[in-house]
Amino acid sequence: MHTDILKKDKDPMGAAIADFHRLGKAGRLRLFSSQFDEDEMPVKELFRTFGQMPALERTALRLASGRILDVGAGSGCHSLALQDMGKEVCAIDISPLSVEVMRERGVRDARLANLFQPGFAERFDTVLMLMNGSGIIGRIENMPAFFDRMKQLLKPGGSVLMDSSDLSYLFEEEDGSISIDLADDYYGQVDFYMRYKDILGDSFDWLYVDFDTLSLYASSCGFRAELVEEGEHFNYLARLSLAF
Numbered sequence: 396m397h398t399d400i401l402k403k404d405k406d407p408m409g410a411a412i413a414d415f416h417r418l419g420k421a422g423r424l425r426l427f428s429s430q431f432d433e434d435e436m437p438v439k440e441l442f443r444t445f446g447q448m449p450a451l452e453r454t455a456l457r458l459a460s461g462r463i464l465d466v467g468a469g470s471g472c473h474s475l476a477l478q479d480m481g482k483e484v485c486a487i488d489i490s491p492l493s494v495e496v497m498r499e500r501g502v503r504d505a506r507l508a509n510l511f512q513p514g515f516a517e518r519f520d521t522v523l524m525l526m527n528g529s530g531i532i533g534r535i536e537n538m539p540a541f542f543d544r545m546k547q548l549l550k551p552g553g554s555v556l557m558d559s560s561d562l563s564y565l566f567e568e569e570d571g572s573i574s575i576d577l578a579d580d581y582y583g584q585v586d587f588y589m590r591y592k593d594i595l596g597d598s599f600d601w602l603y604v605d606f607d608t609l610s611l612y613a614s615s616c617g618f619r620a621e622l623v624e625e626g627e628h629f630n631y632l633a634r635l636s637l638a639f
């Protein structure tokens with residue numbers, strides 16, 4: 396769970412987003428992890444339009460209703476699509492450069508804010524968390540704190556629309572069995588850091604959570620989890636609503 400707003404000199408993704416916005420192209424946004432090989436995040440994909448979005452994200456945007464909070468909004472791609480659909484959205488991000496770009500791109504209500512900042516105290520009908528939106532929760536033990544936060548942010552009858560992936564396929568043996576050591580930490584917890592040009596970000600925790608585990612935490616925290624749609628790569632869209 397990030398607890399702070401990023402500093403501009405520690406915000407590689409924001410710098411890549413700002414370059415792409417201003418120049419129409421960006422350098423390599425490199426992704427490192429102690430668990431995986433080096434990877435790259437295609438910056439252009441952070442600027443996807445409604446038509447370029449995966450089906451699961453389009454479903455989430457269609458289902459989003461009332462006053463919407465776009466959490467970790469990045470370049471503002473989902474907020475802009477929601478505005479085009481005539482919906483009311485507030486976009487938040489901890490990246491100052493991304494928030495500047497969102498404003499320049501026409502996101503009407505873009506704020507530099509952390510989801511977990513108690514000072515951010517408004518209520519929404521839909522909380523949208525997309526592009527492995529569960530990542531922001533960071534670690535599995537943060538689940539109760541996350542659901543408490545959702546109770547503060549949701550209006551009565553409101554819900555969270557979140558996508559995630561089940562990483563168990565990474566532990567699949569040749570015979571199709573899954574070998575996960577249950578004594579280890581939950582297998583969906585990944586640490587990452589990013590680099591763009593000479594801007595190096597701090598390391599952060601990012602949570603991938605399978606639907607069953609998410610449902611268990613949801614029900615123990617007074618929420619109901621519904622599997623809305625499954626994606627093409629072990630990913631899914633869930634709706635989390637307060638159980639009555």
Ligand code: SAH
Nearest residue numbers: 397441467468469488489490509510525526
């Ligand atoms: N939703 C966007 C961007 C996803 S990348 C898209 O689908 O393209 C994740 C974003 O979440 C980054 O921009 C990061 O700065 C932001 N973020 C991470 N932790 C956050 C937090 N606690 N509160 C708000 N935003 C956060």
